[in-house]
Amino acid sequence: MNLLAHMKANYNEQYSRKNNIKILNIQENREETEDSITKSVTSILKNHAGVDLLLTDIVAIHRIPTKIGQTRPVLVKMRNNSAKSTIMRKRAPMKNGGYKLVDDVTKPNQGLINRLHLHPDISSAWYFNGSVYGQTVADERIKFDIYDNVNNVIEKFRRYRRTGVSGK
Secondary structure: OOHHHHHHHHHHHHHHOOOEEEEEOOOOOOOOOHHHHHHHHHHHHHHHHOOOOOHHHEEEEEEOOOOOOOOOOEEEEEOOHHHHHHHHOOHHHHHHOOOEEEEOOOHHHHHHHHHHHHOOOEEEEEEEOOEEEEEEOOOOEEEEOOOOOHHHHHHHHHHHHHHOOOOO
16 A cells, blocks of 8 residues: 555544543453443543533443553543543543543554654654644644654744745
């Protein structure tokens, strides 16, 4: 498959995950069912973040695989982005309660974020609204794609800021 096809496939997969949230550190029990996970999640959100999550806001909820010996994260597929945003705004109180809320990011996008974190000119990297961004040490916010050469994208961004010409 060519690069453009991979990029489009990654975009489509990420788009299908846009209303998903992963919640880490929710303890498992042997007799766990979808109903018991749902009750745990709604209880934790109410007690730690003050969010009253309606059952109608949840499309699906289940645990996903992780490394052996670790607690499996809970994946929650929300009905819409509004419900997801309400929960994601409460990341800090959830973290204080020992739980971590993260976006459900595709493997290629997570790899890009990891690459950006390792780059000497990038001070931070994150996923937001379907795209991956990096902030340079010079305080520039730049959007990246999975096959981008980080140095080239930074250089092109700076050239465009100086001249106003995209230089494609």
